[in-house]
Amino acid sequence: MRSVGTIFRKELAGYFNSAIGYIYLIVFVLLTSGLFVTGFFEFPMAEMRSFFTILPIVFCVFLPAVTMRLWAEERAENTLEMLLTLPVGPLTVIMGKYLAGLAFLAFGLIATLTVPIMLYSLGSPDMGQIVASYAGALLLGAFFLALGQLVSGFARDQIVAFVCSLLACFGLYLLGTDFIASALDGWAAGLGSTLRDLLGVTGHYLDFTRGVVETANILYFVVWISLFLILNGMYIEGRGRRTAKATMAAATTLALGIGLSLNAMLADTSLGRFDLTENKIYTVSxxxxxxxxxxxxxxxxxxxxxxxxxxxxxxxxxxxxxxxxxxxxxxxxxxxxxxxxxxxxxxxxxxxxxxxxxxxxxxxxxxxxxxxxxxxxxxxxxxxxxxxxxxxxxxxxxxxxxxxxxxxxxxxxxxxxxxxxxxxxxxxxRDKTPKVGIFGPAERYSMVGSLLQQEQYQVVPVALTKDSPLPEDLDVLLLLDPQGLDERQKWEIGRALARGQKTVMAVQTNRWDYSITQGRLNVNRIPQNPNVNDVVQEYGFRFDDQVLMDDNNAPIRVARNQLEQMFGGGINLTLPMQILIGRETMAVDDPLMARIQAIFLLWGERVVVEEDVLAKHGLSHQVLASTGERSWLVPPAQTLQQFQVKAPDDGLKSYPVLTRISGIFPDLQEGKPVPPWPGEENLNATLAEPVAGVAGEVLAIGGAELFADGLMSTNGDLLLNCVDSLAQGTDLIQVRKSQVESRYILNVTTAQTAWWKAVNFVLVAAVLVGIGLVRFAYRRRRRAAHPGGFDGSL
Missing domain, CATH: 3.40.30.10 (Glutaredoxin)
Incomplete structure (x- = not known):
């Protein structure tokens, strides 16, 4: 091992003792990190799939340039014979050279770690998937290094070694792609598929980029790397012997037979795997x-x-x-x-x-x-x-x-x-199909019922009238935008809560009208009357009527004239009432928030909880989603003023907008007269009979507009999670959680964009140049201290 270490240090020093090694690394980082960052800020997502997609192509060019000198340079400088006469075996020399190249490759990959650091700083990437992808990249690079070292042993010239290695790497990579396999199958049925399974390296690498470490893929890389190095050793050791060509031909044939047989056996085999993804999306949940x-x-x-x-x-x-x-x-x-x-x-x-x-x-x-x-x-x-x-x-x-x-x-x-x-x-x-009652304006929330029907729920419209009362066998009641409730409707809702009716309350206290006249934007408040507070505030929670604003917001498109309304168009308006809630202010450990990357809360309000009143009734609460830390409240006014859309200097805080209230809701109507239905006279008022106390649950959402038809594509998963959790428990939500998530990064500022571009384009290159200058100065001092000595150390 000491001899391997000596060769390793000598070879590794060869990479860093000249400017060419640093140029290689800088070009490698600019090609990989640079290409990724160039397109990243157009549509930022906290994932590195595109990075690891282009990485094999860069490897196919970069690694042959690294390996072309390993043996061809020894021949060109007439040092090969001297190297082989050292008191070490050929395997020692081969392993030392190979490990040095592998260390150089690892150094290049380390230089790209600014990309996952950037993603972690801006969003919430799947770090397990990234770790697995880097492991796959290291194995793929090790494979190409071993192949390039073998080719370099055959070649007498570095350029020849580079070209042959490049063709071999590209060939094995492209044969593993579906595109080339399809093209070859078009010429001869089954040819491309067979070559892909027997020779292609791509599929074994792509499993790692999904976040799955497959034992069979590790075995594939280890076996082929070993075969390449063994063949390299046999050629270097026996190249001067009389039977060298016949021996090498037989060894190559045997090695190819072993490798191809292994590929055929591993093509449809799993020897066990490790799912490193955050939500274990490739493991049964x-x-x-x-x-x-x-x-x-x-x-x-x-x-x-x-x-x-x-x-x-x-x-x-x-x-x-x-x-x-x-x-x-x-x-x-x-x-x-x-x-x-x-x-x-x-x-x-x-x-x-x-x-x-x-x-x-x-x-x-x-x-x-x-x-x-x-x-x-x-x-x-x-x-x-x-x-x-x-x-x-x-x-x-x-x-x-x-x-x-x-x-x-x-x-x-x-x-x-x-x-x-x-x-x-x-x-x-299921013994029966869950029944969901929807109370709300159907013309505004028509997609809610359609989405629930797609999930095989029985959807029942509820008008809360004498002719359309609240069914007592509902699994979930959806109160969407309740407005102008009469006394009997409020009484019915209160009794439903006392019966343990599981309910989603999405309440809208403010709406806004945007109009543009003569180039001037007017934002006028449309008053609402969500008097459901008359019912729920007795239990200890209510929906605030103040205007909720947040610095973290998203644009919406507003038409400036009737033509734009008919055919699309308009301008994007970004106002603080258009709140965007990210996972950093969600209860991400709660199953109800599974797969919810963001909530677009349009014209929402805070949910106010009075803990002492809740405690008096034996109820508990949990905040599931809140606005960001830079949120503020504005008193409701007819017209929004310019100064109100700017965050104040103080008083900024986070406000809850989605809260779970659970427990046995007391019957606050027991013994009181039952209100008549509208149009009926209350001549013989009956007293409300007591109801059996059953544990219930209310999901109080400060806003109903987020479930309107225009926003269901954004907030549909939240609605399904709410209904699923109340009607069927959390098991199905946890299964949905194991699906692939879209990890969008919200509101990347111009300053952040400039900083991270500078880090990836300039800082990494500057650090590499700095390391090179420091090493150059160090070696210069060593030579000055030992003018007659040879310094090949690191």
Whole structure:
């Protein structure tokens, strides 16, 4: 090991004893970090997928330049024979050179760590995924280094070594891409797919970039690196012998046989893996395990899919990936998930009606009647892109209930497959369909009901009138924007709370009208009358009528004339009432906030909690979301003034906007006269009878506009989480949490953009130059102190 260390230090010093090593590192950082940062601030997201996508291409150019000198330079300087006559074995020399190159590569990757530091400073990246991606990058780089070192041993010239290594690295990388595999399959069926599985390195690397450390992929890299180094050692040691060519040919053939056989065995094999992602999105979630463990009878799952041999190249592994997920679910369910694969062909769909009548597959006809339909996907052929019809749908059946079809299963939907399957199983295994009552203006919140119906909820409109009273069998009551409640409606809501009715209260106390006349913006308040406070403030909470403002806000588009209203357009207005709430002010550990990256609270208000009143009634509360620390309140006025939209110098604080109130709500109406319905006379007023105290829960949301039709695409997940948690518990939410998240970064300032661009473009390069100058000065002093000595140390 000491001899390896000596060679290692000598070789590593060779990288840093001249300016070329620092130039390599600076160019490497500018190509990787620089390209990433250039496009990052256009649409900032706290993830590094694009960084690790371009990294292999940079490796294919950068690493051959690093390895080309390892042996070719020794030959050019006539030092190879002297090196091999040292009292160390060839393996020692090879390992020393290889480890030095690996250390140089690691130093280059370390220089790019400013990128994850930037993401962590600006947002909330998945650090586990980033760590796994860097591990994959190091293994891929180690693979290319070993290959480049082998090629350098064969070559007598550095340029030849560089070109051959570059071609070899690019070849192995491109053969592993779906694009090249599809093109080759277009020329000869199955050729590209076979070469991708046997020779391609890309798929083994991409698993790491997803945040998954697959044991089989580690084995792949370790074995091939070992084979390259062994071949390099055999060639260097035996190159002068009479039988060197025959021995090397036999060894190369044997090594290729071992490596390709290993690739073939690992192509469809998992030897165990580690899911390093934050939410364990590639591991069956605890929520799924609990849902499956409660099944009273086995679930029957059928996967209707086109055979892999007839799939486009990009989808040939789809069947394998889906079947792997079904096997995982069967294991964690204790055998309660039974599945089978049904191969189907979509050829008959393209035939003319006359031919179809004679040749129609009876099974295909039955599947079409059930809802299993083929769909079109793009495929690459020799003549260009074409459309293929394929089947890829899953049918889920439980007991005597109708089979539920999940269609359009493609690689892009695989991260959501667990949620789709488990939510379907959960719906089928329920004793009854949860019923959700919606009280609110349907014309403004029509998408709320549609979204809940898509999730298989029974949606019941509630008018809270004598003819449309509040059903007592509701699982969840949605009070959306209650306005102008009469006394009987308020009484009905209070009694529902006392019965333990689980309720979502989204209350709007202020709305604003934006108008632009003669180039001047007018913001006028539209008064609201959400007198639900008459009910809830007796329990210890209420919805404030003051205008809530926050420095953390988002723009909305406002039309300046009727033409822009009809055809789109207008200007973006950013006002502090358009509040954007990030995860830093959410109770992120609570299941209800799973997958909620941001809440756009338009014209919201704070939820005021009086803890002493809550405690008197035995109720508890938990704040689930708040505004940022730079929020303030403005008294409601008819017109918003310019000075009110600027944050005051003091008094800024965070205000709760989503609060959970839970416990047994006391019956405050017991023994009091029951108010009559509007239009009825209260001649024989009856007294309210007592109700049994049952634990209930209220989700108080300071705003209803966030669930209006125009904002449901932004806040739809929050609505589903609220309803799911009240109607069905948190298990399904935890399954939804395991889906891939979009980690948007909100409100990056101009100063932050300039700072981080300077860090990645200038500071890292300046630090590398500084290290080089310090090392140059150090070596110069050493030479001055020892004028007759050779200084090859670090």
């Amino acid at each position: 605890d929520g799924s395990k609990r849902i499956l463990s409660r099944l009273d009878a086995p679930v029957q799952v059928k996967y209707y899919v086109t055979p892999a041999s007839e799939m486009p190249t990009e989808l040939k592994n789809l069947e394998r990936d889906v079947m792997d997920k079904l096997r995982e679910l069967r294991v964690v369910s204790g055998g309660q998930v039974n599945f089978e694969r049904v191969h189907m062909r979509a050829a008959n769909v393209l035939q003319d009606p006359g031919a179809e009548a004679a040749n129609e597959d009876p099974m295909e006809k039955r599947m079409l009647q059930k809802g299993v339909e083929p769909f079109s996907v793009q495929a690459t052929r020799r003549t260009g892109a074409v459309s293929n019809l394929i089947y890829s749908s899953i049918g889920v059946a439980y007991r005597d209930k109708s089979e539920e079809i999940l269609g359009g299963i493609v690689p892009n939907t695989l991260p959501d497959l667990e949620y789709a399957l488990v939510s379907s199983i959960f719906r089928l295994s």
